[in-house]
Amino acid sequence: MLSWSSTESGLTADLSAVVSGGSDGGLPFGREIIGFVDAIGGKDDQQLSEARQRLVEAAGEAFMVDTAAVVANFEMMTRVADGTGARFPAARAAQRAQLDAQLGIGGFTSAR
Amino acid sequence: MSGMTDSGAAVGVRADLSAAYGRSLAHVASPGSSLTAARRVQVADAAVAAYLDPAPPPPWVRPHGDAALDVAHRLGCHAGTVTEQWYQQVIAEGMHPLEWVEIVGVVAAAVPPVAFARAAGHPIPGLPAPVDGEPTGREAPELAPATLNWVPVAAPADEVASVVQALSALPDEWDNLWQLAAAQYMSDRQMDDPLWNRGTLSRPQMELAAGRISRIRECFF
Numbered sequence: 001m002l003s004w005s006s007t008e009s010g011l012t013a014d015l016s017a018v019v020s021g022g023s024d025g026g027l028p029f030g031r032e033i034i035g036f037v038d039a040i041g042g043k044d045d046q047q048l049s050e051a052r053q054r055l056v057e058a059a060g061e062a063f064m065v066d067t068a069a070v071v072a073n074f075e076m077m078t079r080v081a082d083g084t085g086a087r088f089p090a091a092r093a094a095q096r097a098q099l100d101a102q103l104g105i106g107g108f109t110s111a112r
Numbered sequence: 113m114s115g116m117t118d119s120g121a122a123v124g125v126r127a128d129l130s131a132a133y134g135r136s137l138a139h140v141a142s143p144g145s146s147l148t149a150a151r152r153v154q155v156a157d158a159a160v161a162a163y164l165d166p167a168p169p170p171p172w173v174r175p176h177g178d179a180a181l182d183v184a185h186r187l188g189c190h191a192g193t194v195t196e197q198w199y200q201q202v203i204a205e206g207m208h209p210l211e212w213v214e215i216v217g218v219v220a221a222a223v224p225p226v227a228f229a230r231a232a233g234h235p236i237p238g239l240p241a242p243v244d245g246e247p248t249g250r251e252a253p254e255l256a257p258a259t260l261n262w263v264p265v266a267a268p269a270d271e272v273a274s275v276v277q278a279l280s281a282l283p284d285e286w287d288n289l290w291q292l293a294a295a296q297y298m299s300d301r302q303m304d305d306p307l308w309n310r311g312t313l314s315r316p317q318m319e320l321a322a323g324r325i326s327r328i329r330e331c332f333f
Contacts, residue, residue: 018323041328068231073296078331083216085262086274
């Protein structure tokens with residue numbers, strides 16, 4: 001979805017930002033978005049507060065709120081997928097092999 | 113800093129998003145297909161506590177000694193470690209597969225408002241008092257085993273994406289999931305347009321956030 005939408009937007013997204021963070025992914029405010037998401041995924045509320053503030057200062061409160069909503073959506077969808085054993089059809093799984101390797105996700109327990 | 117109004121809506125939050133979270137929390141506290149509202153609130157509490165736990169126990173620990181609450185707990189803090197083997201084990205212990213689906217639906221309804229509030233720096237919302245009443249027994253008119261999910265789904269199986277059919281056995285859980293998705297992310301129709309956005313994040317920025325949190329949660333899907 002990131003590759004598709006960035007290509008359609010005339011951008012070149014760097015998928016390595018999804019894997020390891022630490023960059024802007026080739027997108028405006030990408031570094032602040034990654035920092036915010038990483039802090040949400042962590043347990044340190046002070047770090048989260050600081051990352052939230054950096055995103056607000058860079059992109060505004062409404063942008064931060066909508067980023068939080070997107071993250072909340074995928075806190076939901078990952079639980080639905082993992083809780084119901086969602087998997088790709090065999091043909092689609094074969095097509096994804098290269099992407100899975102690029103993202104380093106083939107070894108996840110949830111890889112079915 | 114944003115706060116909460118007397119009605120519970122967070123200042124600075126889109127009205128459609130606040131409304132979606134309100135509906136979801138009310139849904140948790142209403143009778144479900146096989147669980148009473150009080151039981152659903154227990155399940156939700158277990159999931160939310162696990163989600164917020166700064167030092168959760170390892171995935172294999174079942175802290176509640178109660179299958180429904182243990183499933184909710186693991187989905188709350190270690191969803192990426194749930195295996196088909198563990199699902200089958202819990203079913204063999206006596207949980208009905210549709211109860212498992214309902215628990216997933218309750219977790220999916222309860223965690224997002226909390227995840228959003230924590231992320232945005234708003235007060236963590238509480239659950240409404242459970243509504244009296246018996247379980248509804250409502251389920252899809254016909255169920256079928258799926259090859260794209262462990263759980264039974266609405267027939268015919270495997271004609272839509274696995275994540276779309278995941279909760280289809282229980283229409284009320286399915287409806288709540290997708291009303292949340294439309295407010296938090298986008299609707300199915302909007303998803304088809306790679307340039308659609310709300311005027312804040314561009315679509316690639318949305319996908320960057322989505323991909324990164326999914327990677328952190330070790331969700332292959």
